[in-house]
Amino acid sequence: MDPFIIKKPWVTEKAANLAANRQYVFLVQSTATKPEVKKAVKELYKVDVTGVNIVNRPAKQKRYRGVLRNSDGGQKKAIVTIKEGQKIDLT
Numbered sequence: 001m002d003p004f005i006i007k008k009p010w011v012t013e014k015a016a017n018l019a020a021n022r023q024y025v026f027l028v029q030s031t032a033t034k035p036e037v038k039k040a041v042k043e044l045y046k047v048d049v050t051g052v053n054i055v056n057r058p059a060k061q062k063r064y065r066g067v068l069r070n071s072d073g074g075q076k077k078a079i080v081t082i083k084e085g086q087k088i089d090l091t
Helices: 013-019 034-045
Strands: 006-009 023-028 049-057 061-064 067-071 075-082
Touching (some): 006 034, 034 075
Antiparallel strands (some): 006 023
């Protein structure tokens, strides 16, 4: 398993609201699969994962003075649900 499947936690207001329901959001590699993310979270944070949802954010073209420039690159996020009674401290 690649130890760098998980790039970083995704900390936003919406992600903080999900944490109240035992769901945590992570930015992951574009090649990551659900089983890989589940295994990586289990090893890194020592919690039991009950579910993983993957969200692909497509790349967007950036425009500067009417001219298309480089894209911002897409991102892949994983929303991980953990077992009741467990917690991940992301601070």
